[in-house]
Amino acid sequence: MHAMQYEITLPADYDMGIIRERVATRGHLLDDFPGLGLKAYLIRERGAASPVNQYAPLYLWSAPEGMNAFLRGPGFQGIVDDFGRPEVQHWTGLLHQEGVASGALPRTAVRRREWIADTVRPADAVDAALEESRRLAGTSGAVVSALAVDPRHWELLYFTLWEHEPSGAPGDRYEVLHLSSPERDRLGHGKQG
Template sequence: MHAMQYEITLPADYDMEIIRERVATRGRLLDDFPGLGLKAYLMRERKDGGSPVNQYAPFYLWADPTGMNAFLWGPGFQGIVSDFGRPVVQHWTGLAYDEGPASSAPPRAATRHRRPLPEGTAPGDAVADALARHARQAAADGVVASALAVDPRHWELLSLTLWADAEPAGEGERFQVLHLSAPGRAGLGPGRLW
């Protein structure tokens, strides 16, 4: 599994209804995309839920790199590039994916938490601790699904949790989920990915 996200930060006075309309009209185009586990169409609005910015920040879990490459080098990503310019695409290696107690509900919100692997701690120990936190988070009431990934270039852990409730209980940056494309969701997990 590969996690991927790009963030398009928009002006403070940007009409975020434009993003909602974009997702409403184009979001379903990836509902059957080969190799895609899931894509959460994430958005946050300045001052809403403490967000400092207006931002469109889709988050992807790819079942394999072939699907990710087909998207990045094909017409899907070109739509983003044409409309907003070429964003930095962040990516992480998947460590774990789990469905939560509310897995049958549509996600309405997401929390993202990024933390560096502590200096002086063996990477394997830091990942083991993160996996234990991930398991607890995934089992929390209201969780639709949760993923844990790592960027070994920057030694950063990323957790993303999808919530059934619009007011999620988890810590981290909060996003609205405008749509979920999940053609390969069943093949993403469960549990540790090695």
């Protein structure tokens, strides 16, 4: 599994209805994309628990070939044409865990990025993060939980989809506009590798 996200931060007065319409009319185009485990079409709106307007889809790829095909394809080129070329962040998957509400339609996503300090053994940090991700998946309302790492910067990425707004979950909150999950069953379950 590979996690990938790009963030398109928009002007403070941007009409987020444009993004909502874009997702409503184009989101289904990835509903059967080969190699895609899931794509959560995420937005944050300024003033609604966010300092910015942002479109920030997050992908979990079941195969790197799918990720590569997407980045070379017309869907991503449409993003580049309309908003400029975003920085694409990616992480190696450590865990994909279906949540206790895995059959529910997610409405909220929480993403938390955590740096692994130089003084902490990477294996210890990953073991603690795996335990935390499993705990999140077992929390009421959790649809799916994923954990990934960027070993270049020693950053952990926690990502959880929720059927409702979770209380007390730290991280950046997003509204889920659409979920494409053609190969969600191929993401594997539990710890990766």
